[in-house]
Amino acid sequence: MQLVVLGLNHRSAPVDVREKFSFSKEALDHAMDHIYAHEEVEECVLLSTCNRTELYVVLNDMENVKEYMIRLLLHLKGKETVDVDEKWFFLHEGKACISHLFRVASSLDSLVLGEGQILSQLKMAYISSYSKGLTASVFNIIFQKAIAVGKRVRTMTGIANTPVSVSYTAVNLAEDSLDIPMNEAKVLILGAGQMSELTARHLQAKGVKSMFVSNRTFKTAEELATQFNGKAVAFDHFVGEAKTADIIITSTGASHYVIEREEAEEIMDGRGGKPIVMIDIAVPRDINPDVTEIPGVYLFNIDALESVVEANKHQREEEARKAEPIIEEALGEIEEKLQYLSVRPIMVLLSEKAEAIRKREVHRAMAKLPDATDRERKIISNMSRMLVRKLLRDPMIHFGEIAGKEEERDYWKLFQDMFALEVEDDTL
Known part of the structure; x- marks a missing residue:
């Protein structure tokens, strides 16, 4: 899995270039309908405003990511035959992609620091993709966190309290x-x-x-x-x-x-x-x-007026510095969640199999104890549940610790063989 954003904004490209890659609401809806044809794309969100166009994608592992992403954006825009300069575009992967998204949501990456529109624009872009089924576990976690971070930055700092126009x-x-x-x-x-x-x-x-x-x-x-x-x-x-x-x-x-x-x-x-x-x-x-x-x-x-604007800009810059710890804290929280996602499927399979075995054995035991009271039955059921939970706790903690590391695939195979888990081939 590769987490990627390709974009161009007021820093990377002049306005005449940005205009060529901007999407109206109707054009954006039409473009997103074309995502389904790209098997390499697992999840996607397209953000387009007057100063930026950014394509966020969860990709199957592939090489030449920037080249592919530019071709994808050109296809969505209907400009496959247009010559482009790679210097117009920035590309961030992994943690850098998430960090960029959080900074965009917090208006730290805006032309006007602290402006209020970008958070609602980002939210609408996410909702649009979500409604089309173009987001799943990864982007649902990341974008919901980004929206929460943006709100928190505006609440916890004075970044938007002073006018700068x-x-x-x-x-x-x-x-x-x-x-x-x-x-x-x-x-x-x-x-x-x-x-x-x-x-x-x-x-x-x-x-x-x-x-x-x-x-x-x-x-x-x-x-x-x-x-x-x-x-x-x-x-x-x-x-x-x-x-x-x-x-x-x-x-x-x-x-x-x-x-x-x-x-x-x-x-x-x-x-x-x-x-x-x-x-x-x-x-x-x-x-x-x-x-x-x-x-x-x-x-x-x-x-x-300009002296007031300049003073206010400095004040917003001071407040922006207060936003950095908020973003860093959120990055740490999201990394933990995403790290766990890769091993979650096999943990779910193991938990489901253990629960099925527990229920079956409890049912057999109860059949041999017809005189057991409701209280006794409840005690036996709770005890069996705690036994399963405690037996699986250490293996699951250890598996979670190696999530995202080189040995993760080996542990997948080990768990699959050890517990006779039926894992689909494309999951490994």
């Missing part, structure tokens, strides 16, 4: 600066690009219901506003709308200041002394830093 940090700073709940706040977003969309998603997740979007191209503003049940505002009129906003977030991509001191003063004149939070996540900046001289204006620009 500019857009998310901007929303957190806005929330911290307000004296009202986010679900009561009115937000005006200037700009309708990708950064604005990400920010809008974080705002919605925080409970913001009143969202306005303004952009030089009004149609683009309408499209973004529609996604979040917001309202589009003509760019020429955003100052008027800003007078009733609690938060302004800008990311326009303009080459000059969109909000000068004059606009900020006009906004504040219409607010009756009520403060406003301005967050400028644009490069170059959208808001003239001089607006901070106006009473009631609280401005956070990209420098302030």
Whole structure:
């Protein structure tokens, strides 16, 4: 048995390569249906996200594993005739494969350290394979343990407690600066690009219901506003709308200041002394830093945001170090379980044969003791059960100790001959 993972991620391959090997949900389901045709594969889980594609496999012992795994992945992707560079792919076997899986589940291998999506993505990949009958004793143990490890790392460390994206940090700073709940706040977003969309998603997740979007191209503003049940505002009129906003977030991509001191003063004149939070996540900046001289204006620009992000990254790295002992402990536990798996079939056969003999002999004994009470029968049955258990205990412990070692096959033959066990040929 060989435990293997072949994959490519943000470290091993550029984005244009990763895109070629990513699977949509429909494509992944279709690909997994093709696994059954590969007799060398005993168990399989395929994980595909925006930053990684990883194929986890339990293989029958074979040579040239990496070459085979690449061909297998190409087949599943329908790209058998495509030339590939082996350097794009990483391969881990045995304990290194399990360690990698645990680190993936714990988000220690993610582009954004501590991000929360990967654990649920891994869980869904496992469930998909399990539902198709593509996992058995090995992967059921390993993947369930990986999911438990991922949850424990998030619970026992602060790896996910601090924001490490500019857009998310901007929303957190806005929330911290307000004296009202986010679900009561009115937000005006200037700009309708990708950064604005990400920010809008974080705002919605925080409970913001009143969202306005303004952009030089009004149609683009309408499209973004529609996604979040917001309202589009003509760019020429955003100052008027800003007078009733609690938060302004800008990311326009303009080459000059969109909000000068004059606009900020006009906004504040219409607010009756009520403060406003301005967050400028644009490069170059959208808001003239001089607006901070106006009473009631609280401005956070990209420098302030990036310094918070950098500090949070360092904090997550510190928390990630706390995850290492959790992973090491789990690796030790899983190794013990997997080591026992290889000898479990013959132990089960021996136990079943011993139990059959015990029941037969107890039945014969009871036939000769027709006057035995229920209590006496129970005592005899329990005694026979304990005798069998104690007689088998030492041989089984010793057999378990040599599991995975060179002499394991010799012990299989010894047990088979000594106890006259009927073992299928492909088990040896």
